[in-house]
Amino acid sequence: MHPVFVIVLAQLFGTSLWFSANSAADALMLAWAIGPAAIGTLTNAVQAGFIVGTLGFALSGLADRFPASRIFAVCALLGAAANASFALAAGGLQSAIVLRFLVGLCLAGIYPLGMKLVVTWVPERAGAALAWLVGMLTLGTALPHGIRFLGGGLPWQWPILASSLLALLAAALILRLGDGPQLQRRHGAPPLRLGRVVHAFSIPAFRASALGYFGHQWELYAFWTLVPVLLAGSGIASAGSLALAGWSFAVVGIGALGCVCGGYWSRHIGSGRVAASALAGSALCCALFPLSTGWPPGLTLLVLLFWGFCVVADSPHFSALSARACPPEIVGSALAFQNAIGFAITMLSIQLGTRWVGDWGGQVAWLLLPGPLFGLLGLWPLWRRPAA
Template sequence: MPPVFSIILAQLFGTSLWFAANGAAGDLMHAWHLTAADIGLLTNAVQLGFIIGTLTFSLSGLADRFAASRIFAVCAVSGAILNAMFAFGAHGLQAGLPLRFAIGICLAGIYPLSMKLIVSWVPDRAGNALSQLIGMQTIGVALPYGVRAVGASWPWQPSMLVSSALALIAAAMIWRLGDGPHLVRAAGAGSLDIRRLLSIFAIPNFRAAALGYFGHMWELYAFWTLVPTFIIVSGVASQSTAALSGWSFVVTAAGAIGCMAGGLWSKRIGSARVAAAALATSALCCALFPLSGTWGMSAKILLLLAWGISVVADSPHFSALSAKACPPEMVGSALAFQNAIGFAISMVSIQIGAGIVENWGSTVAWLLLPGPLLGLMGLRRLIKAGA
């Protein structure tokens, strides 16, 4: 199996842990007497764990001192075990939140390290390969919704175990693959100085890519968290139905199309322009969604699909642009640090969005609009430079 295909397939399987609880949100709300804001807390527990994990990897230098494949495998196995513990050992938020937090820490060893693995194998094709990688991550995020739609008659616990099984397969695949021949750092290298890590923001191109990424992150995970609500308020499906899980899977997984198409398109026009086109499209969807109440059902579905496709299509290009702009020996730590800041931003939009959606309805989409607009501002320098 080609290395890039192994990595992107393992990424799909490993990141199915991310929204495993969201896929069972309807069941959890009923069984644990939760609100939409509580589901936001469960999502943010993962985000916070991811932030702590990425900061640990970046500030300690672990992301560059040890084999990325070994870190990935250990974290995938740990995440699979913790997810199973959530399914059968948690009976409310008090027990569920710490487990989701710990899963977030494990994901910090899966997602950023997958990007490093891609760069370590095919640095000359990083933009296109990262597009495929993020496309698989998008399907991985959506996968719990698809599993729940297929197993609508099952208890929610077995549905979550599917993610654990897939994460174990991912661990075995990456352990066997190992690291690529590029971007290898000496095993005895010390941890990074925080001042040196912060110094990468003095690099104009890295700073521009990071600003674009931060705007993108304000929108992306809040959108994914709110997808079931957007489907309900638009009338496409009703609460606690297999159709809701099915449409949530389709709208979220549609982002893989944007990632794949963007990767191919970037070969012709560059990553910065692809990212800008995706941000502009998702900004338009943000603006139009609250105005779509009187539209026909087909038009509403097309709008949701366009949003799902465009909202993540820019993500791999920010990673490629950032990796290209920073020193090679700091790629793993720089991407992990950038991820940590981006996910901290996402926690704010997720919690605000989940907290107000019951009162705001479809107009909560306008809360997400500043993100892609800020991202477009950040990309101006890179577009002018032809990046």
């Protein structure tokens, strides 16, 4: 199999751990007597673990000093174990938060290291390849909803345990593949200093890409977390129904198509302009969705599907632009550090969104609107010209 295909398939399977608990949100709220804000806290536990993990990789230099394939495989194995423990052993919110934090910690060795693996195999096609990679992350995020929909009336633990099995398969695939011939680690390299990574932000192209990414992150994960609530509140599907799981899979999963289309489009207009177009589309949906009260459910669903298409289509291009802009010997650590900041931003928007959605309803979309607008402003130097 082609290396990029193996990596993106492993990314699909490994990142199914991310939102596995969210696929059972309605069952958890019923079983543990918790509300949407508590589901936001569970999601943020994953984000917090991911931030700690990415910072650890960035500050220690592990992402550039050890084979990316081994780090990926070990983290996928440990993540599968923590995720299965959540399904089988968590008896309430306190233990669940700890286990979801551990899942996030392990995801720090799956998502950023998957990006680095792509660059080690096909650096000349990083933009298009990363589009497939993030597309698979998006589909992986949606996958537990799809598994639950297909599982019918099976217990809520089923999609979570299925995600753990898929993560084990991801580990096996990447161990067999190994690292690519490009950007090999340097033997005997000194420990990476924080200042070396932070210095990347003084590079104008890296800074513009990072600012665009930060605005994008304010919206992305909060939107993915809120999708089932927005669907139920719009009357498209009733809370707790299998139809809700199916439409949640569709709205989140269509982002994979957005990533692939964006990757193809980037060959003609460059990654900067693709990212800007996706941010503009997301901003439009954020502005329009609160006005959809009274619309036919089918029209509201189209807006959500278009939103799901746009909301993540820009993500791989921020990674490609940042990877191109910074020195190759710190690319893994710089991407990890950028991810850590971006995911810290997601924690605030997720917590506010899940806390306020009960009172605001569909108007919570306006809370997300500043993200893509800020992203467009920060990305301006890279999309005003036809640079890749």
